[in-house]
Amino acid sequence: MSSGKIVIAGNPNAGKTCLYNALTGSAQQVSNYPGVTVDIKSGVLRWQGQRTTVVDLPGTYSLTAYSREELVARNFILDEHPSLIINVVDASNLERNLYLTIQLMEMQIPMVIALNMMDTAERRGYKIDVEGLSQLLGVPVIPTIACRDKGIDEISAASLAVLHGKEKADPSPLSYGHGVDDEVVSLTRVIEKIPALKERFSPAWLAVKLLEKDERAATEIRDLTPSESDALLKQADDAISRIERHFNADASTLVAEHRYGIAAGMVKSCVTHTASNRRDITESLDLIVCNRIAGPLILVMVVAALFFWVFKVSDEWAWIPWFDGFQSPTGFMETLFLSLSRFITPLEESMPMLYSLLNDGVIGGVGGVMSFVPLIFFMFLFVAALEDSGYIARVAFILDRPLRTFGLQGKSILAFIVAGGLGAGGCAVPGIMSTRTMREDRDRLVTMLVTPFMNCGAKMPVYAMLIAAFFPHNRTLIMMILWALSWITALVAAWILRRTLVRGEQMPFVMELPPYHMPVLRGVLRHTWERTWMYVKKAGTVILAINLVLWALMYFPRPAEDVAADEHLAFSFAGRAGKALEPVSQAAGFDWRTNIALIGGFAAKEVVLGVLGTAYALENTDEDNFLSLSEHLAQKPDWNPVRAFALMVFVMLYAPCLVTIAVIRRESGSWKWALFATLYSTTFAFILAIAFYQIGSLLI
Amino acid sequence: MKTGETAIILGIGTDTPLSLRRRLLDMGITKGAELRVERHAPLGDPVEIFVKGYHLAVRMSEARTIEVERIKNTPVAFVSASENTLD
Known part of the structure; x- marks a missing residue:
């Protein structure tokens, strides 16, 4: 039944990616889960002559399936039957991280805990009884500092030991308290008798989901056993009413609170806190960065710097060595395709049609795509570094209110600016790709649809030609009007779209403002490379065809x-x-x-x-x-x-x-x-x- | 509540849609937890709160569904309805 795969699960910002990179080294595949643009990364763990596939699930706080990431993580575990879950837990934030751990334990899959960021936890004055925690959870707990490669061997050893059955790692049974447990048990018995459900779900997990009023679980049950679903769902409804009558509270809230109760209990018995009351770096930085006056000013400066450097490095500065001096990366690409074009010039006389096809169709098309690559690479590099540092969340915090008026949200601004929103230059392609930092589907879609209105670099030569011909004395004024017009159109279009085609409640915007930390170069580079390569591969083929x-x-x-x-x-x-x-x-x-x-x-x-x-x-x-x-x-x-x-x-x-x-x-x-x-x-x-x-x- | 004030969470309003309630619960807004208002964004919305050791940004419309009881030096006898939320 199980696939022999290892999945890595954990909260966003718990250091999942670091651990994944440390475990799998360089070779990996990035794939998209069908229908959604959440990347599932998989690589191979090689350790002492053994090889195992490791899959990095998107970071989630929960498995309730309300967000794209949660749904993907949950379905992946249900569909692929991994043999082991490595749960990355932020030791400095134990209680909330254990909330997800408990939900993973409910799925009854062998698990190993990577108790990550041990250094931060110690700095904050937390002392964790690792052995005790392991006993409570019933699974191995390994302290790690993944971004500094500490504890990686231990995690590999423990994981493989569990995979090969040398060590037990079956999560302890959980209790949701008197009254709820009984209902879980009786629902579990019913589910166990339905083979179609038993095959896909852990019966106890499904029972808890039903008591939580999980709509997704109910839908799946209806699809899997149309004949038996009515009786089962009716039974679940009865159980919910009994619980709600007994406790006089909402059942789904009760279950969630019990999970927190379990987590809090574990923290209480395994963690001792020696108070360190000194403000940490994050709080001091946020005093300025999120300040009502300084905040927006810093934002403008950061964005201007990003914009400035990306175009300097990728397009304006010639720093790539070339035969006769230096080239900018974009110039290098253009030169490359120009020389290709020269190479086939002899064909122009003998086979004019083939020449035109190769020159205008193929080289022109592929060259056009490739000349964007340096720009995209550097844009991703800077954005990935900003994202990794924790700043993007602050941007969203500061700008959420003004942009919400138009049905957008805080993070939309990034796409607009990258696409040329500041005036001259820019490119919608990296702009649209930057919307990946948005978790809210509708906001993201609208942002993607209006981002191309910004004045990108490719429109500039057209403006320049026409302004030179017809407005030679009002250059600045006309450019200002065009700039303002692009923003007005984008915002008005967003407003209209949000009230017509992309209607619907705005998603709850409950976002963690993660602690700041120095971007990890290896991770940022790797992230950038993955994104860039995906662009080259996918966009390249489509563009070539249409061209x-x-x-x-x-x-x-x-x-x-x-x-x-x-x-x-x-x-x-x-x-x-x-x-x-x-x-x-x-x-x-x-x-x-x-x-x-x-x-x-x-x-x-x-x-x-x-x-x-x-x-x-x-x-x-x-x-x-x-x-x-x-x-x-x-x-x-x-x-x-x-x-x-x-x-x-x-x-x-x-x-x-x-x-x-x-x-x-x-x-x-x-x-x-x-x-x-x-x-x-x-x-x-x-x-x-x-x-x-x-x-x-x-x-x- | 004002910036810098601390309160105990009493729960999430019963008329809150399930999806929002779940989201807030998943992010650690649970009964009995302590909550501090850290700051407001430049235009007053969203609001940043500190709960269970981490920082959350929440829109005011969503923050209003969180019912709280302020912690003061003396026990609170009566707190009016509007004071009971994050306004």
Whole structure:
């Protein structure tokens, strides 16, 4: 029945990841549990010639299945039947950690306790009777300091001894007190007689869950035994009413309180506390960091620094050695793909179609994705370090109230800022990925859907070109307006979404403000690498496929004889679509040339400029060389500032670029939301562009 | 309650939705536990409380469901309903 696997379970911030990393070393797999974006990491523990799979469950405070993480942790244990649970317990916070331990004990799976952060506990004046605790729990308890590799051998030895049956580690039976215990026993007897349930659940655990009014357990029972569920659930309801009448209190609260009672009892008999009344670092830091005035100021500074450094290190500073000097990481990627592109130049004459496919479709597509990689890597690195330090929780604390007005929450701000919310530059891709720190599904979804409205780096060249052509004397003012407009749109869109499609109560926001600690470099790097690699792998394949489709649309069909690039473009499917859309797009002032550029911009917004250049038959128009296009447009009689502004608004708001769409699909877990993001933002953009164009035209 | 004040938790309001009640229970808001109001966020909400040795951020709307009895030097005879929550 059991799978031979070891799972690691524990509270968030108890040092689970440290222990997992120490046990499994470097090689590991990250997988997503179906349907949700909670990562399940698994690796191999090698110890004295033996190998065992170790799975790191998401950190949870409980197993009541109210949050994504809890549900994943609980289902994993139920589905996979692990042979052993290593429960990481924060020794400096024993009582609350034991609350989860007790719930794990209820599942009646052999368990080993890693009593972690022993150093912090000692510093805080706690003395723990490890042997006594082990006796009470009925399982081995091993003191560890996982982040400093202390106690790892002992944990490995104890775990393998239990796995091979050399040591017993069966959790002690638990008592919920007179009156409740009897009901548990009689329900357990009924459950034991139903094979379908007995196979999946520990009967006593399921009995307790039913008394707790666990809706999830009830649903599963209905699915597993439709015939016998009614009788069983009725019996559970009767038991609940008996208990509630007897104690005059809610049954689920009673069970939870009994668990705390057991935990408190254990703490009382095993822990002695020699008072150390000195304020710890966390409390002193929070006096400033969470202060009403200093707090927001520090926040702005931290965010500005994050933003500044990420773009400096990944994009602006040339520090990667290259043949003729130094390159920035992003520049390095671009150079790499440029040289690839040069490498295949000989094909241009002999096989023009293959060349175009390879150059524009494959290299352009993959190169576009890869040029984001340095940015994403460093963004994750800084965010992971901030997360690890405990600061992100404070950010959420400070900003929760103002953002809640719009149906968002404290942590949403991080995504906006990373996506370019401070003004120039930024990128929605790492922005959307940063929403992983949000535990509340609906808040997270809305944040993902509105983050692309921020002014990312790719929109900048388009703005720059149009501003240079039509607003040469009001550069700053126009940029400010565009910046404000992006925020207003994002907040209003969030407000509307929260009242229409993503309706529903906001999740309870009960969040621990964990103690600060120095980020552990190894953990942060590993975390960053996992995330970055996942991006490369998943986004890369999708982007490549869609990019090839876009390429084909702009390449086929070929005109009969050789014509100039602009005529060829007009003849292609994309060109025809551009012309077909003209009657509609005229409302916002866009002609067919602009339409083709905007179609190309679905791949990436930078493309708008290049395609516009081709459509106006200009050679070598790229983002470094937009001046000729700018001058060209400024002289065109059918272009004017109003039309240019409407176009900028449209480019700001319409469909997120392909990479962003792929990431929304990945992070939201469904194509539905990715598609929705594309459609609703394009609609939003079109309506606003029409409004600006029509009203603007009246004013001129 | 004011910042810095300590109280004993009496329970969670009976009309609180089960999911919120469970969440609060899971985070250690249990009858008899001691609770201290640490600080409020810049706009007054959420509120940070200290309970069972750790810090929790709770929105005011959720904090109001926690019923408490303030600890004072002299025993409290009557505490009005509004004083009995984290307001």
